[in-house]
Amino acid sequence: MDxxxxxxxxxxxxxxxxxxxxxxxxxIILSLVIGFICAVLQYYRIPFLKQLAGxxxxxxxxxxxMVQLFFLFFGLPRLGILIPGKTCAIIGLAFLGxxxxxxxxxxxxxxxxxxxxxxxxxxxxxxxxxLRYVIFPQALAVSLPVISASTIFLMKETSVFSIxxxxxxxxxxxxxxxxxxxxxxxxxxxxxxxVIILPVxxxxxxxxxxxxxxxxxx
Amino acid sequence: xxxxxxxxxxxxxxxxxxxxxxxLEDRPIVICARDIVKSFGERLILKGISVNVHHGEVLVxxxxxxxxxxxxxxxxxGLEPIDSGxxxxxxxxxxxxxxxxxxxxxxxxxxxxxxxxxPHLNVMDNILLGPIKVQKRKKTEAxxxxxxxxxxxxxxxxxxxxxxELSGGQKQRVAIVRAxxxxxxxxxxxxxxxxxDPEMVREVLDVMLSLASQGLTMVIVxxxxxxxxxxxxxxxxxxxxxxxxxAPPDVFFxxxxxxxxKKFLNMFEFKGIKKV
Ligand SMILES: Nc1ncnc2c1ncn2[C@@H]1O[C@H](COP(=O)(O)OP(=O)(O)OP(=O)(O)O)[C@@H](O)[C@H]1O
Ligand SMILES: [Mg+2]
Numbered sequence: 001m002d003x004x005x006x007x008x009x010x011x012x013x014x015x016x017x018x019x020x021x022x023x024x025x026x027x028i029i030l031s032l033v034i035g036f037i038c039a040v041l042q043y044y045r046i047p048f049l050k051q052l053a054g055x056x057x058x059x060x061x062x063x064x065x066m067v068q069l070f071f072l073f074f075g076l077p078r079l080g081i082l083i084p085g086k087t088c089a090i091i092g093l094a095f096l097g098x099x100x101x102x103x104x105x106x107x108x109x110x111x112x113x114x115x116x117x118x119x120x121x122x123x124x125x126x127x128x129x130x131l132r133y134v135i136f137p138q139a140l141a142v143s144l145p146v147i148s149a150s151t152i153f154l155m156k157e158t159s160v161f162s163i164x165x166x167x168x169x170x171x172x173x174x175x176x177x178x179x180x181x182x183x184x185x186x187x188x189x190x191x192x193x194x195v196i197i198l199p200v201x202x203x204x205x206x207x208x209x210x211x212x213x214x215x216x217x218x
Numbered sequence: 219x220x221x222x223x224x225x226x227x228x229x230x231x232x233x234x235x236x237x238x239x240x241x242l243e244d245r246p247i248v249i250c251a252r253d254i255v256k257s258f259g260e261r262l263i264l265k266g267i268s269v270n271v272h273h274g275e276v277l278v279x280x281x282x283x284x285x286x287x288x289x290x291x292x293x294x295x296g297l298e299p300i301d302s303g304x305x306x307x308x309x310x311x312x313x314x315x316x317x318x319x320x321x322x323x324x325x326x327x328x329x330x331x332x333x334x335x336x337p338h339l340n341v342m343d344n345i346l347l348g349p350i351k352v353q354k355r356k357k358t359e360a361x362x363x364x365x366x367x368x369x370x371x372x373x374x375x376x377x378x379x380x381x382x383e384l385s386g387g388q389k390q391r392v393a394i395v396r397a398x399x400x401x402x403x404x405x406x407x408x409x410x411x412x413x414x415d416p417e418m419v420r421e422v423l424d425v426m427l428s429l430a431s432q433g434l435t436m437v438i439v440x441x442x443x444x445x446x447x448x449x450x451x452x453x454x455x456x457x458x459x460x461x462x463x464x465a466p467p468d469v470f471f472x473x474x475x476x477x478x479x480k481k482f483l484n485m486f487e488f489k490g491i492k493k494v
Contacts, residue, residue, distance in 0.1 A: 115330060115332060115334050116334060118292075118297050119330060119334035120336075120347075121320075121323060122297065122326070122328040122397075123324075123348035123352060123397075124320045124321065124353075125320070125351065126320050129352070133336075133347055133351060137338045138336075138337065141338070
């Protein structure tokens with residue numbers, strides 16, 4: 001175990017980690033947006049768009065991220081569409097994550113009772129206001145555990161980005177591996193992912209606790 | 219119009235307007251329902267319901283479980299679309315395409331059996347949601363009105379509580395205030411005491427009695443026969459989707475015309491004797 005080497009590598013891992021975090025961040029934010037929109041389309045049973053959302057969800061959930069990335073990275077250029085690698089990664093993660101987040105929100109929405117909706121409607125709330133002030137806050141509390149699990153799942157999925165030649169953590173570790181520092185780079189890789197993902201886990205645990213204390217959604 | 223009425227209720231505890239019952243029929247009609255037919259799938263639930271609610275009138279709807287009382291109320295404020303028939307509010311036809319139900323529902327308050335307070339909002343925010351987000355009223359003004367109502371139902375000190383911290387009776391009083399703060403022209407009450415422990419029924423009924431005595435137009439579905447007798451200007455008795463009787467309370471309770479109504483009322487007599 002070459003500790004010096006490991007320490008020397010810290011800046012490299014820092015840079016690679018930053019890329020991983022950046023891509024994960026934008027991918028997950030986008031997946032929340034996509035998931036929310038899909039869930040709303042399905043919840044309000046918007047004709048046509050509802051079916052479209054359903055097809056998307058099945059497509060995204062039942063194909064590996066790696067395949068989705070290959071399509072974006074190697075397939076689209078054949079059709080004359082060139083997307084930069086980082087954008088590919090973000091789109092790919094959002095595409096996959098959107099389906100998971102849609103399921104998370106769907107569960108939350110369906111947990112809000114029909115009678116709550118009627119109470120809101122009878123106050124004269126429009127459907128959009130109902131969504132914003134009555135359904136969403138309650139649904140979020142219910143969805144939170146699933147959103148949390150999906151977020152962490154997606155953060156781990158970022159390790160696939162290395163295959164489209166993005167210098168993320170996994171890519172770096174593989175690089176160092178080739179140079180023969182397998183123990184050190186493996187250790188640094190584990191630590192890096194832990195440092196990134198553990199705080200996110202803890203943050204979600206805190207949010208879930210708060211939602212429970214608020215006494216709804218359970 | 220209803221704004222000022224509500225304000226009067228709010229301010230004038232002494233100058234309570236004495237209701238002149240005989241003249242009720244001459245007053246303007248707030249809700250007019252004509253021949254409402256409603257089915258769920260194959261099952262016909264309302265088989266042609268016609269009823270008028272006059273300004274300041276308290277209409278009490280009674281009838282056996284499943285006869286369509288809740289369905290009727292929910293049709294009146296558009297929560298359920300009807301198959302045929304007409305509903306008017308203040309002479310304006312609602313059952314036509316293009317009706318803005320969001321606007322209509324601001325004029326028709328509704329209180330539910332299970333309170334349906336919003337669990338993520340405290341009492342004050344529950345009450346203010348409608349006035350502020352729907353009616354776009356100023357927060358300070360709306361809050362003042364809400365506080366006045368809360369005070370009237372004895373819950374001003376619970377304004378910051380969350381629904382889960384309240385008893386059933388308290389929740390239902392908040393739900394009533396939430397509907398009233400919208401200053402509706404008419405209030406619909408659907409078995410609002412049916413989920414309450416007996417000792418809490420009274421506090422809710424008292425609020426409704428005081429609203430009635432001050433001229434609020436109300437449609438009340440209830441199984442509390444004593445309360446119905448006390449509060450009603452008119453009783454309609456429903457059975458199997460029809461209005462079987464439509465009469466003033468003294469007539470209905472003392473001399474019900476139909477055997478179905480008699481049978482129904484006997485059920486409660488029996489219960490009453492057992493209670494004593
Ligand atoms: N959304 C619905 N879908 C299908 N059937 C319904 C629906 N709502 C009510 N019904 C049926 O319509 C009938 C009338 O129901 P409703 O709730 O109006 O009765 P009710 O007079 O209010 O009874 P209760 O005194 O028990 O509240 C019942 O048989 C009920 O099962
Ligand atoms: Mg009912």
